[in-house]
Amino acid sequence: MKSELEIFKEYIRGQGLRQTPERENILQEITTFTGHFDVDELYLRLRRQGIKISKASIYRTLPLLLDCGLIREVDFTDGHWHYESIYGQPHHCHLRCLKCGAIVEFEDPLLICVEQKLAWRFGYLVKTHTLEVQGVCPQCQERLETGDDGGD
Amino acid sequence: MKSELEIFKEYIRGQGLRQTPERENILQEITTFTGHFDVDELYLRLRRQGIKISKASIYRTLPLLLDCGLIREVDFTDGHWHYESIYGQPHHCHLRCLKCGAIVEFEDPLLICVEQKLAWRFGYLVKTHTLEVQGVCPQCQERLETGDDGGD
DNA sequence: TAATTTATTGAGATTCAGATACAAATTTTA
């Protein structure tokens, strides 16, 4: 299986773009780190390693990584986008706690059935899906019951 | 079943807020119109009827309508939020064409199964879910095959 | 290897959706 770097290089080349240390550093950081991130977090994490890249470059690089399928947009919360790297990882969905924001990742084969039914029923060529299930996590349920609200 | 207006009035009262013609006009327009909308569309639709309400008031009213469950955020595209009214309507998901943006609404009972399994497995109190399936609609598939790309 | 071409970078300006401050107007309660 190709590495993220190989995928990215091929993409860059195929688009007539250029390989730069900035782009490689960003990719490196994204693939090393597991979990969700946003532009600011990525920027700070790079800086903490002594790697100085302007936010403009990060904003310019993310669409490339999205386009070649190495990352995906997770959600738009707090007024900005959050991302996660997805290459080589099985597709998954999110279960989010409405109170504390905790995220559980899961996958369910039923979604494939849903996709297939849609393809058949509406003639769509189905590519992927994004499912977020919202609820209250066990901890927050307990907090709500004991009256210790925690501030919503 | 209570009307949207009743729901809203109860909510307003319960929160110690005030009933104003601006808020009622916004609610009225949202419940009359079917389909997705954004702040600008809502603003223009109101103005076309001679109802002048500042965008600030719309921005201030939408969170109230979200909070009392009369509308929901549909997606964040084009750099801003889109909404739809949901009160009294069965929950549904979206199938979106990646090429032309067309939206098909559907529902699938399998999602209930998914929710139940999550509740059991992770102990969450599941409230709702948001599923968007992405693909290419039949028309765009045809356009792509005949080479008439249509611009992405 | 050096010269040429063209893309990319960083800094700062710009844009735009959405939030906010404040004075005037309106709703609510009494």
Next chain:
DNA sequence: TAAAATTTGTATCTGAATCTCAATAAATTA
């Protein structure tokens, strides 16, 4: 009807994301 408190519109502000532009660096060619 008057007092108290909220809401409105206008203008301003905020912040994420984009754009401009000169300087720099990558790829290509000789």
